[in-house]
Amino acid sequence: KNQVEQSPQSLIILEGKNCTLQCNYTVSPFSNLRWYKQDTGRGPVSLTIMTFSENTKSNGRYTATLDADTKQSSLHITASQLSDSASYICVVSTNYGGATNKLIFGTGTLLAVQP
Amino acid sequence: EAGVTQFPSHSVIEKGQTVTLRCDPISGHDNLYWYRRVMGKEIKFLLHFVKESKQDESGMPNNRFLAERTGGTYSTLKVQPAELEDSGVYFCASSVLGGRANTGELFFGEGSRLTVL
Numbered sequence: 001k002n003q004v005e006q007s008p009q010s011l012i013i014l015e016g017k018n019c020t021l022q023c024n025y026t027v028s029p030f031s032n033l034r035w036y037k038q039d040t041g042r043g044p045v046s047l048t049i050m051t052f053s054e055n056t057k058s059n060g061r062y063t064a065t066l067d068a069d070t071k072q073s074s075l076h077i078t079a080s081q082l083s084d085s086a087s088y089i090c091v092v093s094t095n096y097g098g099a100t101n102k103l104i105f106g107t108g109t110l111l112a113v114q115p
Numbered sequence: 116e117a118g119v120t121q122f123p124s125h126s127v128i129e130k131g132q133t134v135t136l137r138c139d140p141i142s143g144h145d146n147l148y149w150y151r152r153v154m155g156k157e158i159k160f161l162l163h164f165v166k167e168s169k170q171d172e173s174g175m176p177n178n179r180f181l182a183e184r185t186g187g188t189y190s191t192l193k194v195q196p197a198e199l200e201d202s203g204v205y206f207c208a209s210s211v212l213g214g215r216a217n218t219g220e221l222f223f224g225e226g227s228r229l230t231v232l
Contacts, residue, residue, distance in 0.1 A: 043226055
């Protein structure tokens, strides 16, 4: 069964600190892995997209890693800011033919950054 | 440039009533997707349009749900008759067609929250 599991479910950190969110997946065939940030009451916004051959990708203070062998990914947030408070969702794309992709979503990690 | 817009942002209806959600994708995006998130669960795929054609509707829960995209522009998702378990947030997303489609960035709307009483 195609599944994406994230940990921890929720996390509280102090402003300025770093944190790492985890994602494990059992999705086949694998096309790519995405991290999204979803603010309360808003739609998900893409942070990174990584294909099979990419081990790491950065977007500002966000750095995602991918280990396709162990089917694990992480999202590292550096020098957290209050605006980083949001749900972070790991999404794995499986290609079911041609140019079409189906996205399998994790339940997200709810991050709260406190002053 | 306008993003993906969804209407209404929140709808409260009674069981048995009908609701129609609308999504306006980013102009020029041929791919249009509908997703749903029910309380406490992950976002799940409902269906995928390429222009006006349904590419994949395998995620539609049952025949009470009807999606259309006439003319390949905006899309509607109708729930008739609504049941309690249909409550959730319905997201629409769009992306361009072609190119490196496998890594095509998906742009999400802010969602339509449906509450069925």
